[in-house]
Amino acid sequence: MFSYYLELALRSLKRSPGLTALMVLAIGFGVAASMTSWSVFRAVSGDPIPWKSSKLFVPQIDAWGPSGRSDKDDGEPSDAMNYTDATTLMREHRAKLQSALYQIAPSVVPAQAGRHPMNVSGHAVYGEFFPMVDAPFKYGSGWSANDDAQRAAVAVISAKLNEKLFGDTNSVGKSLNIEGKDYRIVGVLDKWNPQPRYYDVVNSGGFSEGVEDVFVPFQRAIDVGIPNDGNTNCNETPKESGFVGLQHSSCVWIAFMAELDDSSAVSTYRDYLTAYARDQQKAGRFGWAPNIRLRDVPAFLEHEHVVPSDTKVSLLVAVGLLLVCLVNTIGLLLAKFLRRSGEIGVRRALGAPRNAIYAQFLTEAGVVGLAGGVLGLLLTGAGVASVGFVLPKSISDLARLDVSLLVITLLVAVVATMLAGLYPTFRASRVQPAWQLKSN
């Protein structure tokens, strides 16, 4: 029966090619616009580390007090830490794994003669950082707690930098000149570029174009004075100058992340932070009651408004476009189906039940949807490929055409068109055979 309906559908669609083309175009454009926007939205709102994000936490401690904030902060502590608090939290080491980290942009001088020095970006972290974020290694590994304590001149580099400097060979053990000093490479990361860059949202704003090229031990970077390259926010001008002055100030510039594996660990850590802030209050460093936050990665990304509002607005507009396209399709299908009232009357009079009419016309709607979906696929492909022209590169690069997007595009097109066909089909099934036969 289905093949018969399919034949009927095709014949009917061929009879009014203009109307058919219009419906297919509407569905195609509507679906493509929403799928393209959705692919961007999906990329920026995704969980960067789904298997672990609920165990990774960002502690925030209010080190400025009520007078250090503007009114609209609602008492939120700053989203980064000052040096004193970050290093104390590291020293007291109350989480399973934790790392203070700050963004650096050191220069790297290639060993080969005649090559210009280059700027790389990266982070100064503690050795625990790598197992905490499950960073994949191609060669070697991260460094040990002992390396942290010894302030060892060791470094982990990206596969990309390794390729550039050592031609993709195992460079573990080799030396790398960072800011004029030699570092021993202990690990080369495999392809790893989590987006949003959840471990340092404050400096990346969520998304960064480049890969992180270099990681060095935090205390080592402090010792040799590799300055922070990220944001520095101060509630007052530091009393001393230089990078050392920054470390002694209340300015916030350090990100912090801790791994807490279960709810009891989370509440213990929260209590610890509160107790820490209370101790600081007692010691006279904080002139206010403890004001702390402990958010897991998804909550922190939400709090930092990582998904750009432009992305949300364009998704909404695109969904609006799809909606208009569907309303359009309902109208056109209605016109198309009711024009065939006579034919329906004959079929009904010859014994076709209402269900048969339903099946016939929904098949026709499905065919239109499928054609629209195929067109939509092509347009989505073109759309995803060209989002780079309209969106910032750091975001457009994340949008990808994959099998799931293709399948969903087709599904949305077919299901939406069949839904749009429901009302016209309902009307068609209500055609009174007697009246139709009489009037003709």
Added chain:
Amino acid sequence: MSMHIQPILAALRRHKAGTVLIALQIALTLAIVCNAMFIIQQRLAHLSEPTGVDEANLLVIPNQWAGHMSPEQADAQVRTDLVALRQLPSVSDASPSDAYPLSGGGWDNFIMRKPEQLTPTTDASIYLGDEHMLDTLGVKLIAGRNFNAAEVVYMAPRQVVIPSVVIVTKALADHLYPDGSALGKPIYAMSTTPTVIVGIVERLQRQGVSQWNKAYAYESLLWPARQDATGVYYIVHAKPGQLADAMREVPRALYAQNRLRIIDPDDGGSYVQIRKRIYDSDRGMAILLAIISAVLLAITAAGIVGLTSFWVGQRRKQIGVRRALGATRGDILSYFLTENLLIGIGGVAVGVVLAIAINLWMVTQFEMARLSLIYVGIGVIALLALGQGAVLAPAIRASKVSPVEATRSV
């Protein structure tokens, strides 16, 4: 025309579904297009805001030092570099700075009128530069004087020395001293050390133009200072018409001075490049919304053509009867135009409410401005005109139906 409305309404009542669908489509299109147009206009206005500097002849070189260099060595190199730059044939002047307008981010401080003030009066973007900075930027001094060479101080990395004098923008001067008496007055930039306003420039955009900066638009100050953190920006003013030459000569001259430096291709450059970078997302959003609006309007128009054509086809017999009874072609034409106008009015009425509702919701969600009613007005007229335009072809076809049709049975 009014005499025709009754029969039209009676006919529409027989096509409730089609009528409602066209009206709904018009309503949704109006709501989306109004808001899209409004956002597009805001973005375009935003990205064409002037910076106040002589953009056509400016070049910004982001210079970072490779390898290790002490702050003193770096400062000495900066001064040598500047001498070399100012001697280039294509360059008219150059100044070191910590940032440049539209660089995206940089140093800004809260500004107070009194040292003991608890809440700051405003916030200003800070530009450092030497006595060549004003001429290099090409900003217009409207009161007071430029810095002199003796006033230029040296700041070590992350050191904050409050220079004794400052040049502010008119926007900042007016914010701090609304009575126009700013010249000669002290201001306090997160410090109890005063810095005295010796000059006022007409306009100088901030480093950032994001939402946060909007409250402080054009509030910037210039301090006579050189600071080299890990690098420095060289602001270079090319001789008129020689920007392309300067863009070639400047990096070559700098590398000739000292090879151990890094000039980041993704920072600075000409103002065409700088503008493109900072307003990238605004321009993209405007293009995206324009495309979607155009597709929306096209689909709505096509939908009206499709459904009206169907109605014309369905009513050929009735049209024939009317023609046979003496209706002119004009009568038939105006029948379909009026019918469409009635549906259109119903649609835009709903659409206006929807457009305002969507905007109000977006105001709460996305820090968006309130929709100006002008856009709603333009949208209403545009959609009604679109409807009339779309219905024209089927209506003309209807008017050509011959009275003979009345006598045919199917």
